[in-house]
Amino acid sequence: EDKVVQSPLSLVVHEGDTVTLNCSYEVTNFRSLLWYKQEKKAPTFLFMLTSSGIEKKSGRLSSILDKKELFSILNITATQTGDSAVYLCAVANAGGTSYGKLTFGQGTILTVHP
Amino acid sequence: DVKVTQSSRYLVKRTGEKVFLECVQDMDHENMFWYRQDPGLGLRLIYFSYDVKMKEKGDIPEGYSVSREKKERFSLILESASTNQTSMYLCASRPQGAGEQYFGPGTRLTVT
Numbered sequence: 001e002d003k004v005v006q007s008p009l010s011l012v013v014h015e016g017d018t019v020t021l022n023c024s025y026e027v028t029n030f031r032s033l034l035w036y037k038q039e040k041k042a043p044t045f046l047f048m049l050t051s052s053g054i055e056k057k058s059g060r061l062s063s064i065l066d067k068k069e070l071f072s073i074l075n076i077t078a079t080q081t082g083d084s085a086v087y088l089c090a091v092a093n094a095g096g097t098s099y100g101k102l103t104f105g106q107g108t109i110l111t112v113h114p
Numbered sequence: 115d116v117k118v119t120q121s122s123r124y125l126v127k128r129t130g131e132k133v134f135l136e137c138v139q140d141m142d143h144e145n146m147f148w149y150r151q152d153p154g155l156g157l158r159l160i161y162f163s164y165d166v167k168m169k170e171k172g173d174i175p176e177g178y179s180v181s182r183e184k185k186e187r188f189s190l191i192l193e194s195a196s197t198n199q200t201s202m203y204l205c206a207s208r209p210q211g212a213g214e215q216y217f218g219p220g221t222r223l224t225v226t
Contacts, residue, residue, distance in 0.1 A: 034214060042118070043217045044217075045215075088156065100145065100208065100211065100213070101159065101162065101172075102147075104157040105156050106155060
């Protein structure tokens with residue numbers, strides 16, 4: 001059974017801090033790892049990672065994948081109150097009828113105080 | 115922009131009622147998904163569909179069924195709602211092949 005574990009489950013920081021969110025996984029036939037941000041609405045896509053060691057970056061957010069150690073991190077620098085959200089990590093399976101099926105972690109609740 | 119819409123944002127139903135949750139996407143995506151989201155458990159896949167009239171069970175299909183008669187519409191059916199089906203239900207779609215899924219705004223269902 002595919003499994004994704006995120007840590008920490010919740011995090012409270014002040015504006016300007018840098019945070020690192022963790023995602024470890026076990027999946028039978030790995031295809032890609034995805035990060036989403038969820039405020040009080042639909043999850044919105046942040047990154048998709050398929051190759052180890054290649055950092056993806058968008059503004060203050062960046063992410064990297066380690067396929068040997070089976071984990072990914074999401075970094076947010078100079079946090080703002082607008083970064084407060086649930087961050088979801090998901091792994092896509094490439095096998096058979098499960099092709100592209102996503103398995104999600106529990107999510108990390110990030111709260112950024114002014 | 116991809117748009118995924120769900121029929122209701124909030125829904126309150128009684129135990130034993132039949133409940134229909136509708137999802138429509140406007141990007142001609144082949145693949146559609148239904149998840150439920152509960153605190154501490156993340157998103158869990160209920161059912162998915164690779165094409166019209168095709169369906170596959172996800173990780174927690176018990177108590178649910180689905181219908182995909184048209185490519186743009188994927189319905190989740192609770193045949194006889196129970197209180198443990200109180201949850202946030204999220205629909206998603208994706209073009210054929212791996213890649214990001216696009217989510218709808220969710221339906222918060224309360225079964226009393």
